[in-house]
Amino acid sequence: MESVWSESCKFRKREVLSRDIKADVLIIGAGISGILTAYMLKQNGRDVILIDAAEVASGNTKNTTAKITSQHNLIYHKLISEFGEKKARQYAKANELAIKKYKEIIEEREIECDFEPKSSYIYSLNEVNSLKDEIEAANKVGIDAEFVEKVNLPFEIKGAIKFNNQAQFNPLKFLKDISKDLIIYENTRAIEIKQNLVITNKGNITANHIVVATHYPIMNTPGYYFLRMHQERAHVIALENVNDVDGMYIDVDKDGYSFRSYNNLLLLGGVKQRTGENEDGGNYDKLRDVAKELYPKSKEKYHWSAQDCMTIDGIPYIGKYSDETPNIYVATGFNKWGMTSSMVSAMIISDMILENENDFSEIFSPKRFDLSLSINNLTKDIGETAKNFIAQKIYIPSSKIEHIRNGHAGIVEYNGEKVGVYKDNEGKEFIVSTKCSHLGCQLHWNADELTWDCPCHGSRFDYKGRLIGSPATKDLVND
Incomplete structure (x- = not known):
């Protein structure tokens, strides 16, 4: 089972660490977040090394639907309500800048990665009040969003939010280019971090700065990220013989479906659940049933699944790992929006290491923790952990x-x-x-x-x- 990205792009093999080494910056995790951070630091003359427990971009990066968008479901109304307009503007600015940064790198390096400007839509089959509230909030924080009644999908909708100036691409083709000059050790698993020392299964690495970009952080303490996140899985099938839908679409209903085209394929996604809740299987069959109903002439070409870290307040954790570890940084909890969140992570963490000013990092700080805003999600996560630990x-x-x-x-x-x-x-x-x-x-x-x-x-x-x-x-x- 390979994604369309894995099938279309192969990376050269990198060597395994075979000795103790030193670096200015060590990045643990050679997925899109780690590679982008390394790329930006190397562009600024820093000595950077990446390690990965498997191979380059072999984790969740290869299983994305690869939407580069500041449209993250109904996020902006929530941000203004819970954190205020100033911090909501930070979130919006960071993700809008991420879209522009991808375009800038791709054009500057002339990367052939199927980059396409596309509009992004949140559609609803039932009601539009929440959509209109989101449009008002998005416009307030500087997002170009509007209400539309028609979209290019094979069913009627009540309405949709259209985010303009968004994009999609092939992430592995992009990463193959920007990673080619980076020092990366594959099949080198980080086991433990002690201040400036990372112990791996292949040797020890000493670094002035350490970035944990392992999707889900591998250090339990300090930081206690295992108390602040859970993981969810979602499924995708790629279909032939389907017309281009000319945009990227998600249903406002969490049980709905997502759509985007890539070359001659339609990527149909959905069937989301907490990791560990698929004992009976059949999730791909559910998508196949939807495909048969909506696109009776379609033919399945690929299928794959992705896993996402879900924070208790819906915002990624990007910045210092903890107050106790000033030289260690973290990028995690992307809540299904890994493409822009990875770029935001790279911008924030590289600015921290380079000691540059950054005016949007506050909203993403791992130090934030307002229990009153997140108590329901926190209670649910702790209950799930307790149940399965006792079991x-x-x-x-x-x-x-x-x-x-x-x-x-x-x-x-x-x-x-x-x-x-x-x-x-x-x-x-x-x-x-x-x-x-x-x-x-x-x-x-x-x-x-x-x-x-x-x-x-x-x-x-x-x-x-x-x-x-x-x-x-x-x-x-x-x-």
Whole structure:
């Protein structure tokens, strides 16, 4: 299962770290956020090294829908209401500047990455009052947005917000160009950070500045990001034989669908859920049913899924990792808007390291924490964590390994222990611990991806127990 981006662009292999080294700036994570930050710092003459636990752009970066937009659902009305107009303007300015910065880099370097100016739409099938409130708020903070009644989708809508001067592109083609002169060590996993020292599985790295751009932060303390975020998954299918929709679209309803065209394909997205809530599978089939209804002549070419870090107040955490670690920085919690948020991260963090003034960083500061604005989300996240942590401790499965059918998985009792078992279509058994190596929550099976996923903080492991994604830094214990 590869995304259309992965199929269209391959990166050259980078060497594995094989010795202890030093750098001015070390960036952990060679996805779009880390690469953009490294690129900006290198452009300013800084000595920068990146490391990645896998390969360049092999994580969530390759699974985006690649919309470069300041339209982040109904965000601006919420920002003005909760944080005030000044901070809402900071958020708007940062994301509008991010769009312009992409265009500037692409034109300056003449990068062939299918960059296209496109309008971005939030549509509604039911009511428009919330849309009109958002337009008023967006206009107030400097966004060019307007109300429209018709869009180029195969169904009637009540109305939509149209954000002008937005864009879309192929992110991997873009990154292949700007990363070619960067020093990157692949298959080099950061295990621990101690002040200016990063311990990896391949050697130690000493750096004056350390940027944690690992999607979900790998350090639990200080910072305590595991108390302030959860992760969600969303699914995409790419369809042939569909007309260009001429724009980027999302439904204001969280259970709705997104649309954007790329070359001769339509990217149809949706079916969102918290990581660890897909034991029965069938999410791609739900999208296929929608495709059959809306585009009966279409043919599926690709399908893939993405994972997003969701903050409790809907704003990314970008800046100093904590007050206790003045030389460590973080970029996380992009809330499904990774393209502009990655560029915003690169601008803010590079300005901090270069000691430049930045007039929009305040709204993104990880130090912010107004419990009154986020109590419902915080309570829900803590409840989910507690439930699955307790389940790992006390839940005793009644099923046995022989109850698992070929091609399926489940949690069973085996040799007196609770384990997760997957049987492939030939009946071969793959047995792993059900205890997440991050903080010990009980893992759940993901039938669509054949993975073990953590519903607490979103770590993921393949059916052999090998780590796929942070915040965990270790594989599962195999039984």
